[in-house]
Amino acid sequence: MPSQFDPASGTRDFLGADVERREHVFGVIRSVFTSYGFEPLQTPAFERLDVLMGKYGDEGDKLVFKILRRGEHEASGEADLALRYDMTVPLARVTAAYGSQLPMPYKRYAMGPVWRADRPGKDRYREFVQCDLDTLGSASPVADAEVLCAHHDALAALGLREFSIQLNSREVLAGLLESFAIPPEIGPSVLIALDKLERLVPADVVAELAERDLDASVAGELVETLTAPDATDRLRVALKHSSAGTSGLDVVDGVLSIVAGQIPAERIAFTPRLVRGLSYYTGPIWEFVTPRAAGSIGGGGRYDHLIEQLGGQDVPATGSSMGIDRLLPLLPDEEGTPPARLDVAVTAMGSELASEPFDLAASARAAGLRSSVYLGSSGKLGRQLKWASDSGARWCLIYGEQERKAGVVTVRDMRSGDQAEVPVQELSQYLAGLAGQDS
């Protein structure tokens, strides 16, 4: 039951280990994208309201969090700012604002929270991390291939297993409609129905196509072509007389040949029935899928005029996007398992104002270890050892009257219980040695 102390509906608090795991994943992704020469872009959490409104359709507009005007204007009940809803509209604004100061092509990634006032549910949040990778200013299929490969490499670097890439092209789909002589006015509606081949049986899609005013025999033939075991071969034949279709096929084949050295062949396939919901794509489109999750775990494509429509420059563009919150539960457990809170716990016997325990902790840090002194009020070793154990510490340092006199510190292995006396001035080196054996 939600309490008054829970975070606001649809948002989450991330405590220590969760933050470390997430930051590790962000770091791996950043490092792959950077290795491809993509640079980061960070835009503010909020934009002026007029920058966002009207960009996401009526349904999307309703999900934008709006910020009330302030001061004397607060009483008006009007908003003048709104929280970032995606990474694409801010990108369009940035291209308009910085123009020729940006490198061309402009290869950028953006990773950070976006906010949508969706009804919260299982795995659906109002604050979630979006990660987008885009290249603006190149019409070359090499740019599509590069984005696709960088996205692929990031998932591979995260240790994701059993994922694959479905590749198609909007031009192939346009050619398909043309080849089947489907009236242009019902084209978009037909594509929406075909998109459901992923989760409906073919007969249901045929029925839905008929409902959308497509001739029943054409609908049957279309679905048959797309779902046959030799679908891609049939499609190649069907598209022979469509220039859009032929050009789309060439680009799909081009992307496949460019990535052939980097993406294992069994992990990527031309998938003619892939439609990808959003209407703004103009060239290749792709989705990353895994048998371990319904729907896609990321995807993208070429969207050559969208940036201009969103208020930016008219540049060719291609990009890929992943929702980190969908991805995290699929990663192997060992990936990003954070280290324990402490490596070395330092007990503090005797005067609380003594600097020695503090200096011992500093020696452990100098060895690259996480270390803290005991901050509680108990002078009992047993209580302090329990704290060390609760902290997950691998080693505990004991420094009492006896050690002080002898100029040593007792290093206790918290797993085995073994103890060794180490001269204070050799502590850092000794701990570094232990840590080296451990890793």
Add this chain to the structure above:
Amino acid sequence: MPSQFDPASGTRDFLGADVERREHVFGVIRSVFTSYGFEPLQTPAFERLDVLMGKYGDEGDKLVFKILRRGEHEASGEADLALRYDMTVPLARVTAAYGSQLPMPYKRYAMGPVWRADRPGKDRYREFVQCDLDTLGSASPVADAEVLCAHHDALAALGLREFSIQLNSREVLAGLLESFAIPPEIGPSVLIALDKLERLVPADVVAELAERDLDASVAGELVETLTAPDATDRLRVALKHSSAGTSGLDVVDGVLSIVAGQIPAERIAFTPRLVRGLSYYTGPIWEFVTPRAAGSIGGGGRYDHLIEQLGGQDVPATGSSMGIDRLLPLLPDEEGTPPARLDVAVTAMGSELASEPFDLAASARAAGLRSSVYLGSSGKLGRQLKWASDSGARWCLIYGEQERKAGVVTVRDMRSGDQAEVPVQELSQYLAGLAGQDS
């Protein structure tokens, strides 16, 4: 002049090199805090309105960005959520929400944007990064010393030069008021005036104290005591008969002795005139100052009952806070200078759909280098070399018809113009060697 494409007033876009510099700084700070056993906490960008309101005083409340209700409630003009204003109120909420699930003491840091609807100005933003480090659940001066040291070490690790720490205690100040027999009702007002000793001449502060109903001779003596060359010695004498004062002095001396091995003595000093504006401090207080900037660049202190007042548990607490945006301009230039966008630029002569340039870039990445293929439309080597140069690439790979036949790639040093032919299968190792010589 602001354009319609600028980010919203008081916010900033961060492009490639700026993001990398900032992320580097964040990383250094995180790493120091983690080495002390502090764990990260990330709370959402917004909280329910009732969690934030009434916590920052009337002036603070006005600066909170409020989020309009949505859907059918939008027309009400009311807010139900608000953007995070600091890291302390969310921390209080988290202690109330997670209680005994948190380790005790709970040592956490929080680093992220906060939002305040202040009038934007030079170095004053509406979205800025706050970094807080706090220990909850320990009343020991060791906890104060640890927070102070971790903050100190973070600045030192960032290469900040010429900074020092002023240390005082609220108990010392209370003892001071007691010793000078200052009526309790004007005590807070007297402290506010004394806080100005940092930037006003003593006579002006004496005048202000008199305005605040302090007897003129007492005011003169008080200021004299605090500004004399032997101020700390005089204070020790003056505080002898105040139990709060004596106890405060003991804690100050205790903190100084605990940190003595870690913080150079010339960098930290008992500073009796330090008041630190906020009224909630209960024990030691400190500020980090540098001759290179007016005011403080961070600070903190013990605040034993604040968390309860803010809606959390009643726990002793101590913490330190730094504003990253104030800190960044003070760091040495070499700190966090990001690498160039690219290390290795790969030209693409011949077919745009060939996979070889793409594979060469992958070989460079395998050597740990940032690498990208040419994505433009020109087939001319000169144009492609210009792109390589504009990208800041250290090396450029040339792979034309001649190289293809010979199974080699030409590696061009973009600084010297020297070129070498390298067998394709040895490229990764060869580049790793070059990079090793370079660093």
